[in-house]
Amino acid sequence: MLEISKLHKSYPIGDSSLHVLKGIDLSVKSGEMVAIMGSSGSGKSTLLNIIGMLDEADEGDYILDNVPIKNLTEKKAAIYRNKFLGFIFQSFNLINYKNAVENVALPLYYQGLKRSERIEKAMFHLGKVGLADWAKHLPNELSGGQKQRVAIARALAANPKLLLADEPTGALDTKTSHEIMEFLQQLNDEGKTILIVTHEEDIADMCKRIVRLKDGVIMEDKFVTQVRASQYV
């Protein structure tokens, strides 16, 4: 599913440069649920951005679903992002002047689907996250948990191969965090591959595998027994 080898990334800071990723090797199979952990500055967000094609590595290979991701034009990257990836952000990043169903339909718009089809699919995914009744509400009329569920529905709408979640529970209270995690676990049970960047141990424990980063290298990569979020809800 996902093959990364000898990945390097530096950022220029003034005259010198900051070496953020120092040779990352990572392989993720279809259906896995991986937590990427690390303190701030460990390079976990950079890694996620490269996986998400939002940023490009300086060195190394990245193969996603047998497609080498390298030297992409902006246009190509846009198409790949749309086809392969679904993003979930800490701050939800919903478009505030669009209602829930329009937000969910947005990736489908960029796939070039017809309006009626988009709305139909978007409603289906909104139903899946349990927010069909809130379809016409604007983001600022929704609670944090609801917003994140809309964001998840949006990430799922284009039926991506890989879900990337950057601190998906970072802006939520514990109870809502567990609800979101329970939902992500359900998606994983249905076979969706999920990568979660987090610095919270209890969230990481709800995944099936934990990858720990420190100073740009992988310190630890272990499979764990998944803690089901449902027991807390």
Add this chain to the structure above:
Amino acid sequence: MFDIDVWREIFQSVNKNRTRSLLSGFTVAFAILLFVLLFGIAKGLENTFAEAFADDATNSIFIRTGETSTAYKGLQAGRKIQLKNEDQDYIVDEYGNKVEYITSRIYKSVNASFQNEQNNYQLRAVNPDHQYLERTKVIHGRYINEADIQNETKVVVIGRLVDEDLFLKTTPIGKYINLNGIQYKVVGVFEDDGGDNEERMIYMPLSTAQRIYGNNDYVDQINLSYNPELDFDSALDFSLDLEENLKKKFLISPVDQRAIRVRNLATEAQQVNQMTTGLGIIIIVIGFGTLIAGIVGISNIMIFIVKERTKEIGVRKALGAAPKSIVSLILLEAILITTIAGYIGLLVGMGVLELIGPSLETYFIKDPAVSTNLVISATITLIIAGGIAGYIPAKNASRIKPIVALRDD
């Protein structure tokens, strides 16, 4: 390519961000509004000047006399200078081919009556050429002719308003009008663009007036027009030379400004032309300044909009928006707002001109209006400018890296 979905996105963005759209629209509408008002007022001023010169031929020269202000060649100051018929003949003899039309004038104030109606009017006794110098338009009958001058006939040509005042129930041609107790036959009625005063005038043959009022060959004023083929400088030379010769003829000091005054309309016409041109340049500079201010305004707003929408653009890109679709989203929104706002500014501007136009006549602004062509090209300029102003920020927006845009501040 027309894509309904793109427009739906744009309308939603415009509609849901009303304050932003209204503010940027306001800038554009205001720029166009000012542009229309400025050019309208400039046109109004131009109309006023054009009308001011509609009364008389612009190549007119007027010769008036007064009293000498300095002693010269043994003659006292305060001597009254009197023009006579021979002076007109002298000018024709001396400057034959440079003179287009020439007439003498005598002014009188008369009490005119016809049947039970009566009123006071200005009377001008003139030669036939006067018709062309004054741009008099005969609407009924005829003007004064050579035969009238030769025979000293008692005929008059009356202004349109004299006709209206006195001849209530009948046409004046062929009727006899009583001027200070003497009967004159009305042979013509005229119109004049110079205003009501010019149309409350009565014309009479010069020779008739000289016979009746004083039995002499005195005239009050000589009007002539120079040959229109003369250029401006020769025309000025002509009137200066004329003044010099007349001063010699009447033994007037060359520096005496009062005894003989030769007024050449060419000088005034040139001054007005220069003023209108200067005014036009100022207006154009201000007008285009306004347009440029409008363009800069749109640019600023577009840059602001892109800044404000950075996150949204990042999200869209993360969800698979190609750079091209980001550019068209921002650009078309800019163009849409510019077009609609420009059109509103245009309508308001024209409406305001229409509304306040009549009340501006006191301030020498007549019929202010802008040509449709000018306004349309101004709007198109602004739309294109809006496009250019929107393009650079839009291009920048399309280059926004989603990671930068999505970074949580």
